[in-house]
Amino acid sequence: MxxxxxxxxxxxxxxxxTDEERSLEGINADYKEKFGFHDPExxxxxxxxxxxxxxxxxxxxxxKDEPEWMRExxxxxxxxxxxxxxxxxxxxLAQIDWDDIHYFVRASEKASRDWDEVPExxxxxFDRLGIPxxxxxxxxxxxxxxxxxxxxxxxxxxxxKQGVIFLDMDSGLREHEDIVREYWxxxxxxxxxxxxxxxxAVWSGGSFVYVPAGVKVEMPLQAYFRINTENMGQFERTLxxxxxxxxxxxxxxxxxxxxxxxSLHSAVVEIIAKPGARIRYTTVQNWSQNVYNLVxxxxxxxxxxxxxxxxxxxxxxxxMKYPSIYLLGERAHGEVLSIAFAGEGQHxxxxxxxIHAAPKTTSSIFSKSISKDAGRTSYxxxxxxxxxxxxxxxxxxxxxxxxxxxxRSDTYPTIRIGEDDVDVGHEATVSKIGDEQVFYLQSHGLSxxxxxxxxxxxxxxxxxxxxxxxxxxxxxxxIELQMEGSIG
Amino acid sequence: xxxxxxxxxxVCPAGELPSGEMKLIEAPDGAKIGVFNCDGSLYAxxxxxxxxxxxxxxxxxxxxxxxxxxxxxxxxxxxxSGRPKTLPAYQPVATYPVTIEDDTVRLEIS
Numbered sequence: 071m072x073x074x075x076x077x078x079x080x081x082x083x084x085x086x087x088t089d090e091e092r093s094l095e096g097i098n099a100d101y102k103e104k105f106g107f108h109d110p111e112x113x114x115x116x117x118x119x120x121x122x123x124x125x126x127x128x129x130x131x132x133x134k135d136e137p138e139w140m141r142e143x144x145x146x147x148x149x150x151x152x153x154x155x156x157x158x159x160x161x162x163l164a165q166i167d168w169d170d171i172h173y174f175v176r177a178s179e180k181a182s183r184d185w186d187e188v189p190e191x192x193x194x195x196f197d198r199l200g201i202p203x204x205x206x207x208x209x210x211x212x213x214x215x216x217x218x219x220x221x222x223x224x225x226x227x228x229x230x231k232q233g234v235i236f237l238d239m240d241s242g243l244r245e246h247e248d249i250v251r252e253y254w255x256x257x258x259x260x261x262x263x264x265x266x267x268x269x270x271a272v273w274s275g276g277s278f279v280y281v282p283a284g285v286k287v288e289m290p291l292q293a294y295f296r297i298n299t300e301n302m303g304q305f306e307r308t309l310x311x312x313x314x315x316x317x318x319x320x321x322x323x324x325x326x327x328x329x330x331x332x333s334l335h336s337a338v339v340e341i342i343a344k345p346g347a348r349i350r351y352t353t354v355q356n357w358s359q360n361v362y363n364l365v366x367x368x369x370x371x372x373x374x375x376x377x378x379x380x381x382x383x384x385x386x387x388x389x390m391k392y393p394s395i396y397l398l399g400e401r402a403h404g405e406v407l408s409i410a411f412a413g414e415g416q417h418x419x420x421x422x423x424x425i426h427a428a429p430k431t432t433s434s435i436f437s438k439s440i441s442k443d444a445g446r447t448s449y450x451x452x453x454x455x456x457x458x459x460x461x462x463x464x465x466x467x468x469x470x471x472x473x474x475x476x477x478r479s480d481t482y483p484t485i486r487i488g489e490d491d492v493d494v495g496h497e498a499t500v501s502k503i504g505d506e507q508v509f510y511l512q513s514h515g516l517s518x519x520x521x522x523x524x525x526x527x528x529x530x531x532x533x534x535x536x537x538x539x540x541x542x543x544x545x546x547x548x549i550e551l552q553m554e555g556s557i558g
Numbered sequence: 559x560x561x562x563x564x565x566x567x568x569v570c571p572a573g574e575l576p577s578g579e580m581k582l583i584e585a586p587d588g589a590k591i592g593v594f595n596c597d598g599s600l601y602a603x604x605x606x607x608x609x610x611x612x613x614x615x616x617x618x619x620x621x622x623x624x625x626x627x628x629x630x631x632x633x634x635x636x637x638x639s640g641r642p643k644t645l646p647a648y649q650p651v652a653t654y655p656v657t658i659e660d661d662t663v664r665l666e667i668s
Binding site: 150255256257258259260261262263368370396398425427456 | 627628629630631632633634643644645646648649
């Protein structure tokens with residue numbers, strides 16, 4: 071009997087990647103060079119020992135010289151965190167060792183308004199990431215968080231004159247305590263879930279945005295979050311308040327070095343859109359693949375307000391994030407646009423939640439996910455129409471693209487309808503890149519690779535077209551890396 | 559046309575519900591109700607969080623703000639109105655009139 075050939079002796083053609091595999095080969099393959107570097111920690115002002123206890127929380131509050139109510143808030147949240155079990159749903163959190171994390175790392179003594187005052191290593195990092203350049207070109211304001219705290223923050227003078235506040239959260243609490251206290255934890259209370267409790271106990275950094283009534287911020291505000299230390303936990307806290315008839319677009323991006331051990335990012339983002347206001351919150355999440363990204367994001371939209379989450383998840387080991395919108399006022403509108411990409415070793419458990427709590431409210435959730443190399447994507451969503459929310463309309467569409475047999479996609483939609491007079495639709499598809507699609511495009515003169523690239527880009531285009539051009543270009547660049555077969 | 563009827567329930571002697579305390583009682587229909595003393599003013603709400611129908615009244619009670627916090631997900635309810643002051647609950651819970659007659663705390667259920 072002849073021994074069957076092992077893979078090493080198979081002809082090259084049999085080992086070649088399929089078009090679909092090639093089409094996304096190389097996404098983030100240059101991560102280590104581009105984002106995965108790390109800086110020395112020699113100049114750090116303070117690094118808390120690993121582990122979480124009352125003393126660590128009290129120290130954070132003391133270092134920040136916070137008011138007593140915030141100290142009490144943190145300590146109460148710590149109790150909630152300790153009492154709650156680690157969630158057993160979504161992704162696998164069992165590997166997180168809560169005692170093996172630095173919960174607070176202060177790299178620089180202060181937040182600066184001048185790039186020249188930022189410590190050299192940190193400045194070089196943000197230069198490499200292109201943040202100062204982006205600020206000059208197309209942003210109305212920038213915040214740059216390095217480890218636990220914001221090291222640079224700036225907003226255009228003309229916006230400041232109109233009363234727009236864009237500060238790091240620590241400064242926001244110091245300089246506008248009344249506003250912060252009025253809205254703080256009203257959207258996400260500390261006992262909402264275990265990770266929100268953790269953030270509430272050890273939060274540090276993040277953004278505070280206040281847009282006065284009628285003010286329209288034409289260019290985006292951006293925050294960039296960078297983890298540098300190994301076994302680091304970053305817990306930024308963001309609060310955005312858009313007063314009546316105002317308009318603002320906030321963008322966040324994030325990266326981290328590649329380490330063999332895991333880091334944790336657990337943010338809380340609270341958003342309040344007052345009557346007639348419009349807020350868009352865009353995330354380009356590109357953490358390294360050793361980061362657990364466990365985030366609670368929630369918004370309320372009052373009468374005639376519009377809230378939009380544009381949520382792109384490319385990086386991280388595991389992301390669990392379901393941006394939600396409570397439509398509390400009549401005719402409020404909410405949208406969630408979500409892209410998730412999961413490669414080898416990644417699980418993107420993403421989605422969105424919309425709660426219609428008032429009549430004539432409208433919403434949509436569009437989710438697009440791509441899985442390859444045994445990566446896993448999940449859509450987890452909630453659509454709720456409360457009793458009394460008559461004449462409400464909602465559409466949920468979630469599409470998954472699987473690029474190989476080992477990859478996995480799951481959909482967990484929950485729909486609760488408490489009214490008869492509503493219009494609700496839900497569509498879900500799971501697909502591969504079809505041979506006939508590739509053939510059709512080839513018949514129009516495209517190569518196989520170009521055809522696959524076009525199909526993948528077309529798949530996510532409904533969402534990338536909503537990104538500012540610079541970010542859409544970056545997303546497309548990531549996709550194109552592999553399509554050209556240039557890597558791998 | 560229907561006529562509403564109300565039932566009065568004796569909760570406890572007034573001395574057994576000092577400021578900062580809560581009594582959980584069961585109405586004849588089986589529904590549980592929390593009766594709170596906020597600095598001398600008495601309030602009653604149904605023992606059900608409007609977020610996920612879990613128990614509410616035995617959560618942390620803040621007499622200064624006259625609120626109770628849902629022990630399950632942290633929504634803060636105003637005891638004077640039954641309205642949530644924080645998410646994730648967004649709908650009010652039922653409230654009931656409370657009086658003291660003959661040194662007894664009484665609850666009126668309609």
